[in-house]
Amino acid sequence: MAQLSARQIALTALRLWREEKRFADSIISELLAETVLKPSDRAFALELFYGVLRNLTLLDFWIRRLRASRVESDLRDILRLGLYQLLFLETAEHAAVHETVSLASKKQRTIINAMLRAATRRRSELLPHAEAQPLFVRTSHPQFLVERWQQHFGAEHAQELCELNNLPAPVYARINLLRIDRTEFLRTYPESRLVPDNPNFVKVNSLPSDALERGHCYVQDPSTTIACQLLDPKPGERILDACAAPGGKTALIAEQVKNRAFIAACDREQRRVRAMRANLQRLGAQIALVEQCDWTRQSRSIFQSANGGFDRVLVDAPCSNTGVMRRRVDVRWRLTPADFGRMQERQIAIIRAVLRWLKPGGVVVYSTCSLEPEENEEVVRRIVAETPALRLEAQKHSLPFRDGFDGAFAAKLVRST
Numbered sequence: 550m551a552q553l554s555a556r557q558i559a560l561t562a563l564r565l566w567r568e569e570k571r572f573a574d575s576i577i578s579e580l581l582a583e584t585v586l587k588p589s590d591r592a593f594a595l596e597l598f599y600g601v602l603r604n605l606t607l608l609d610f611w612i613r614r615l616r617a618s619r620v621e622s623d624l625r626d627i628l629r630l631g632l633y634q635l636l637f638l639e640t641a642e643h644a645a646v647h648e649t650v651s652l653a654s655k656k657q658r659t660i661i662n663a664m665l666r667a668a669t670r671r672r673s674e675l676l677p678h679a680e681a682q683p684l685f686v687r688t689s690h691p692q693f694l695v696e697r698w699q700q701h702f703g704a705e706h707a708q709e710l711c712e713l714n715n716l717p718a719p720v721y722a723r724i725n726l727l728r729i730d731r732t733e734f735l736r737t738y739p740e741s742r743l744v745p746d747n748p749n750f751v752k753v754n755s756l757p758s759d760a761l762e763r764g765h766c767y768v769q770d771p772s773t774t775i776a777c778q779l780l781d782p783k784p785g786e787r788i789l790d791a792c793a794a795p796g797g798k799t800a801l802i803a804e805q806v807k808n809r810a811f812i813a814a815c816d817r818e819q820r821r822v823r824a825m826r827a828n829l830q831r832l833g834a835q836i837a838l839v840e841q842c843d844w845t846r847q848s849r850s851i852f853q854s855a856n857g858g859f860d861r862v863l864v865d866a867p868c869s870n871t872g873v874m875r876r877r878v879d880v881r882w883r884l885t886p887a888d889f890g891r892m893q894e895r896q897i898a899i900i901r902a903v904l905r906w907l908k909p910g911g912v913v914v915y916s917t918c919s920l921e922p923e924e925n926e927e928v929v930r931r932i933v934a935e936t937p938a939l940r941l942e943a944q945k946h947s948l949p950f951r952d953g954f955d956g957a958f959a960a961k962l963v964r965s966t
């Protein structure tokens with residue numbers, strides 16, 4: 550295994566993220582898996598990498614103030630790391646400058662040293678300058694996204710949302726009642742704290758690995774429950790979880806029906822299907838039949854033989870993820886204004902394909918972790934308009950600035966005939 554420092558790992562991760570356009574989470578976890586680091590250094594590498602990604606626009610704003618001429622990408626990554634330590638983490642100057650300069654090639658060292666020392670000297674000018682910038686610079690979000698949120702939610706909530714996206718996300722876990730009851734859970738894991746108004750959820754400071762391995766809990770945000778509440782599955786029913794991997798909601802549905810129903814849990818991605826199988830087994834959700842299936846390609850499917858269809862169908866659709874941006878730090882840098890319309894077409898295609906398997910009188914719940922009306926209300930409006938047998942019965946949102954949890958949307962539709 551390689552011996553890299555936390556700063557070297559963060560810098561490598563930033564370069565790979567920029568060059569390979571892969572997901573931030575998978576880049577950093579691969580690098581950390583290949584390296585031996587103390588837990589504190591590991592935490593520091595994560596802090597540096599995600600901290601820089603969360604604050605890209607602002608760090609680049611400061612770089613422009615420190616150097617008017619063009620800055621090469623490699624040099625910029627090192628400067629971003631250095632400035633993040635100096636101006637956000639308030640790392641001691643000698644450590645931040647010395648260690649960051651040592652990451653650079655000989656040719657780059659003089660300029661990096663000079664710019665980081667200048668940043669320390671001009672700190673009292675750089676910080677207030679940042680405060681005077683528009684919200685999208687101050688909180689490092691794409692301008693188009695901030696503007697649409699200002700339109701949809703108003704200026705105050707848009708600001709709260711951007712600020713929340715830059716805070717480390719709390720870790721919540723759902724107590725898995727299929728394996729343990731609440732009292733026993735709290736006795737076994739006394740460091741966990743119950744979440745008010747969500748009696749089966751706890752907040753923890755770090756991932757409770759023992760509890761996870763034993764299937765006593767599953768890391769999940771309380772906002773994910775609104776879809777399952779609207780689905781309201783009953784023992785004895787046939788339930789289809791159409792976009793199910795990695796199985797968080799499937800396991801909750803199994804718990805709701807006390808493992809006394811039939812659940813078909815499908816997903817298109819093989820890797821995620823594998824993870825779902827392992828999760829459901831660990832969580833004791835024995836009633837789920839897991840199947841790889843892409844709804845937009847009518848390939849072989851267990852449903853060809855599903856006699857009579859399903860009583861309840863959950864479509865927890867792929868989406869832009871704008872409700873979970875505090876957890877998926879690089880989502881904001883992937884999005885373009887065209888994505889919301891594009892996602893809407895994918896979502897509608899999946900619902901259309903899945904509706905064939907809904908029984909007359911059955912319930913379909915459509916859900917996302919998006920905050921965007923194109924992917925939520927607009928999808929529901931179009932589906933209801935083109936399917937006269939469907940009636941919208943209820944709709945729920947979780948809004949980070951209102952509810953304190955991730956953003957989520959769920960709509961319950963009932964089929965008459």
Ligand SMILES: C[S@@+](CC[C@H](N)C(=O)[O-])C[C@H]1O[C@@H](n2cnc3c(N)ncnc32)[C@H](O)[C@@H]1O
Binds near residue numbers: 794816817844899
């Ligand atoms: C929001 S995630 C589902 C999360 C899951 N319900 C849970 O609670 O753990 C959306 C899922 O839809 C799957 N998906 C995307 N397009 C699909 C398609 N055409 N057919 C089936 N699954 C699809 C993705 O692979 C992804 O796992």
